[in-house]
Amino acid sequence: MKKFFLEILIITFISIFSALLFAILKKIEIFPENTKVYLFSKKYPEIKFLNTIELLKLYKNGNIIIVDARERVFYEKGHIKSAINIPYNEFEIYPEIFLNLLKKDKDIIIYCEGGYCEESFIVAEFILKYGFKNIYVYIDGYPEWEKRGLPREEVSF
């Protein structure tokens, strides 16, 4: 029994030591201040972020295009007022249709379902390929916008 616990201890020690060494060598923050922003900025270094307060400022000024990257059914249930829908799963199939909705001289703000959703980043990466530069991801996502009672609308049939 003693031998068994010793084996586990040895493997645990080697694993943790190597992991910490790896983190130091690769300069990875183990306890970043904002884990979500840190991880997304590492995975998508070319994309900028906005939180709710920052988006609200731009929203009030106008001259922006807000893009809802969620699937159509979620967009129809409710979205940020004046947002257009570019579903992440349809953009690649019909890019020209969606690109006509965007303008290069305006800031483009993309959002999805909040949490760790990646749909907005998928759309942002596609749009970047077509020469659009002022692209931001609203990192708090739709649930936060809705929770704060900010302007929303639904699609009515």
Added chain:
Amino acid sequence: MKKFLSNKIWIRILEIFLGILFIYSGALKIKNIFEFSLTVAKYGIIPEKLINLFSIILPFFEIFSGFFLLIGILIKGASFIISFMLFIFIIALSYTIFKGVHFECGCFKIFGKEPETGILLILRNLFLILLSINIFIFSKKT
């Protein structure tokens, strides 16, 4: 049956198979460490502050447990850790089914494609746990 499960050649085959599998799985996670961290976050089980710590340490547990199985030392400890990790993965996967969400599992690619969370993955992990327990019970090496 017991005779077969405790057969030395069978045990060695399992050790090599699981060893290679876990080294491969851990190495893939380290290669795409931020992608793996984001996947861990999507499971919604680990507190946000600990996501990076967990996702940096876990692949090294996989690599070293796999390595010791492969070279045939610390077998009991390595197979126990692998069984324990697989058990945790099963809980995490069950939780995603309970929540009704599915995304790429963050485990390892098969035929170049990473499988999505779901019942099939739970079955796969159950199968791997059985192999690992087989090693743990019948391997006489330390």
